[in-house]
Amino acid sequence: ELKVEQNPLFLSMQEGKNYTIYCNYSTTSDRLYWYRQDPGKSLESLFVLLSNGAVKQEGRLMASLDTKARLSTLHITAAVHDLSATYFCAVDFTGNQFYFGTGTSLTVIP
C-alpha cells in the first residue's frame, strides 16, 4: 500500500523554540515535497527534494530526505508566529502520481 504518514498531527510550540516534523512513507521514492497551507488558503510549495541526502533551507525551515529510511524531516528553528500554518509532505511513488500526508497543524505561541 502506498502511504505517507506525518507526525505529529498537531504541534503547539513557543516562539524561539526548535522542533521537527516527520514524514514517513511506505515504499521506495526519491521525490518528496513539502507544502504550507494557511487557514482558508491554497497550498504553497516550500521544498522539492529529489535525491537521497538532499537538504534544503529557506529562512527558519530546513528539509531533508533520507530515502533509505523512507523519511523526510522539516526542521523549524527559532519559531516565530508567522510560521503558524499546516504543513504537508507529499511523495511521488510512480513518477507521476502524488500521495500526501494528513498534514501537521503548527501553532506558534508568543
Add this chain to the structure above:
Amino acid sequence: EAQVTQNPRYLITVTGKKLTVTCSQNMNHEYMSWYRQDPGLGLRQIYYSMNVEVTDKGDVPEGYKVSRKEKRNFPLILESPSPNQTSLYFCASSLFPGAEAFFGQGTRLTVV
C-alpha cells in the same frame, strides 16, 4: 502573473445535477492534476494529465471525469454529484511531474 485559476470558488448544488469546475494555468505547464482535501485525510489525487489528450486516474477517481483538450485548461466534471463528493478541491500544475507545483485557490463544493 503566473497563476492557476479555478472557478467557481464556492458552489452549492443538488445531488445528480452535473457540474464542471474549471482550471486554467498561464505557465505553459505540461502536468496538471486535481485533488480533493478532506479533514483528517490530507489531499488525495483524483486525476492527472501529463499533456494534451493524456489523462490518467489518481487515487480517488470514482465519480469524476476530466478532459485536457488544450494545454492550459483541465476541467473537472462531476456528472452526477453525490453528498460524499462534498469537499475542497484544488487544481495544480507543474512544468513536469517532478517539478514544483502551483496550486489554484480552491473550490469549496457542497452537494445536498
